Amino acid sequence: xxxxxxxxxxxxxxxxxxxGDDAACFYIIKQGAVTIHRLVKALDHAExxxxxxxxxFGIEAVMASRPHFDNAIAKTDCVLVAVKQEQFxxxxxxxxxxxxxIALQLSQRIRFLNELLASNTKEPEPxxxxxxxxxxxxxxxxxxxxxxxxxxxxxxxxxxxxxxxxDGAYAAKVKTDLSKFEDKVTIPQVDSSDDDFIRxxxxxxxxxxxxxxxxxxxxxxxxRVKITKIIDDKEILLSQSxxxxxxxxxxxxxxxxxxxxxxxxxxCELMVLSKDKFESSIARQPQIVIRLTMLLSERVWYMSRxxxxxxxxxxxxxxxxxxxxxLEKQNAYLNTASHTFDFTPEMLAEMCLITGQEVQSAMVKxxxxxxxxxxDNNIVVKNKFELxxxxxxxxxxxxxx
Numbered sequence: 558x559x560x561x562x563x564x565x566x567x568x569x570x571x572x573x574x575x576x577g578d579d580a581a582c583f584y585i586i587k588q589g590a591v592t593i594h595r596l597v598k599a600l601d602h603a604e605x606x607x608x609x610x611x612x613x614f615g616i617e618a619v620m621a622s623r624p625h626f627d628n629a630i631a632k633t634d635c636v637l638v639a640v641k642q643e644q645f646x647x648x649x650x651x652x653x654x655x656x657x658x659i660a661l662q663l664s665q666r667i668r669f670l671n672e673l674l675a676s677n678t679k680e681p682e683p684x685x686x687x688x689x690x691x692x693x694x695x696x697x698x699x700x701x702x703x704x705x706x707x708x709x710x711x712x713x714x715x716x717x718x719x720x721x722x723x724d725g726a727y728a729a730k731v732k733t734d735l736s737k738f739e740d741k742v743t744i745p746q747v748d749s750s751d752d753d754f755i756r757x758x759x760x761x762x763x764x765x766x767x768x769x770x771x772x773x774x775x776x777x778x779x780x781r782v783k784i785t786k787i788i789d790d791k792e793i794l795l796s797q798s799x800x801x802x803x804x805x806x807x808x809x810x811x812x813x814x815x816x817x818x819x820x821x822x823x824x825c826e827l828m829v830l831s832k833d834k835f836e837s838s839i840a841r842q843p844q845i846v847i848r849l850t851m852l853l854s855e856r857v858w859y860m861s862r863x864x865x866x867x868x869x870x871x872x873x874x875x876x877x878x879x880x881x882x883x884l885e886k887q888n889a890y891l892n893t894a895s896h897t898f899d900f901t902p903e904m905l906a907e908m909c910l911i912t913g914q915e916v917q918s919a920m921v922k923x924x925x926x927x928x929x930x931x932x933d934n935n936i937v938v939k940n941k942f943e944l945x946x947x948x949x950x951x952x953x954x955x956x957x958x
Contacts, residue, residue: 561647563639573615573629573637580618580625582639586610589635594628607632616659617666620645620854623885626861645850646843653839656846657810663853664810670860671786671816674795674867674910692722694768696731698818701787703734710820712742713763721770754834756827764819764827765805772832774809774849777802780825785818794907796859797822797899803852809835859886867910872919874951875909877928880938881948890945896938905936 564587567573573584573591584591586608593606593614608614618625619642640648649656699714715731722728744762755778758764765771767786777800784795784804795817798804808815809832830838830845838845862882869875883898884890900908906916920936923929928944930937938944 562644565637565639567631567635567637569631569634571631573631574625575628576624576626578625580615580623582641583613583615583619584629585638585640586612586614587636587638590632591635591637592630592632594630613659613662616850617663617854617857620851621858623855623858626858646847649839649846650843653836656839656843656850657836659850660806660846660853661810663850663857664807666857667853667860668807668811668813668816670857670864671795673864674788674793674860692718692725692727692768692814694814695721695766696725696727696768698767698787699731701790701792703738708738708741709744709761710763710766710818712738712744714766714769717766717769754828754830756829758821758825758827760821760824762821762825764821764825765808765815767815767818769815771805771815772809772812774803774805774830774835775819776828776830776845776848777804778826778828780821780823782819782825783822785820786816787818792818792907793910794900794904796856801848803849806849806853855886863908869951871951872909872911872915873922874947875911876905876916876919876923877944877947878951879905879909880929880936881945884938884941884944890941893941896941897932898936898938900936901934902931902936 563582565584567589574580588610591608591612591614593608595606606614614629615625617623619640622642649659695714695718699711699718702708702710702714712735715735718725719728719731719735758780764775764782777798779800781797781799782804783797785792786795787793804819805815807813809830812832835845859882863879866875866878866882869878880898881890884896887896889896902916902920903913906913909916911919920929920931924931926943928938928940928947930939
């Protein structure tokens with residue numbers, strides 16, 4: 558490794574990088590120890606990680622092509638291996654264990670951020686594994702949809718519950734309730750092509766549910782999906798994903814139940830990889846692992862920014878911050894042209910963890926200031942300069958503690 562990658566040294570207490578610094582490379586600790594301070598704006602404290610030889614850090618920012626969004630300090634004198642994004646293929650190609658370790662590290666970070674988001678940006682208490690309580694999460698997800706007469710979603714969740722937990726605490730009740738609305742269910746057909754790797758889902762199809770036991774990863778070839786989670790008896794939109802993006806990696810990498818609901822927004826064509834197929838593809842098709850790492854890193858960046866934004870008390874400023882995040886995500890802030898998002902004010906409210914009435918009040922203010930507009934109920938940024946100026950001004954007036 559020393560012959561291929563650069564070695565850098567840092568003295569004890571030296572700053573390796575700060576939140577906001579350009580991410581030129583990530584690091585593998587060869588000797589010594591490093592402390593990572595993960596600043597999350599929604600928390601009243603900084604979360605710290607103490608790392609030693611063999612550990613990696615800074616990879617999220619590098620692989621997402623974003624500035625660093627945490628701080629790294631040398632805890633002792635240390636020697637680090639510096640790896641650039643373009644060297645990642647070389648790093649993993651002959652070392653599948655390293656590739657899995659990196660993906661697992663990112664997956665665990667996303668799971669933590671998911672729970673942080675689900676707890677309304679308060680430090681989460683350790684949650685029981687849904688499988689350890691006979692699939693309560695899967696049952697409650699189905700119950701949420703059943704009460705709202707969303708029978709396709711309820712049917713999917715409850716059929717998976719009965720399939721996975723035939724002797725579960727709710728099995729008898731679920732079977733009875735399923736029979737009550739069986740005639741109202743129109744489950745979209747899932748088509749498998751001659752290639753076992755490809756599945757086609759019609760619009761509205763449920764692809765997977767929170768709490769479901771599964772170990773497949775999905776790569777979107779065509780169409781879009783929405784990823785949601787039931788939080789405090791409300792369905793929260795976590796994100797939308799389109800062609801080229803992946804989902805389902807946490808269930809595959811950590812062998813744990815699904816942590817969110819995924820539903821087809823459009824007719825979708827998905828490539829499906831089992832754990833065996835995924836691991837065997839690392840050496841033969843490293844681009845799949847590279848793409849997965851980049852997408853996981855992007856998700857860590859996005860969720861970290863979302864949690865920070867959700868702590869902004871001024872609602873108009875919070876909406877501006879969330880819209881700025883999406884402009885960054887789409888690299889749409891690089892020009893002065895107006896930009897139309899593919900989401901509505903109601904969806905923005907879900908992302909910002911506020912009510913529909915609160916987002917309407919914020920929208921009225923921003924429309925009055927000629928920053929935003931609506932087109933077919935989709936949000937339009939008319940003036941990117943003013944939007945980014947508002948974000949920067951608020952950040953200056955209310956900096957991270």
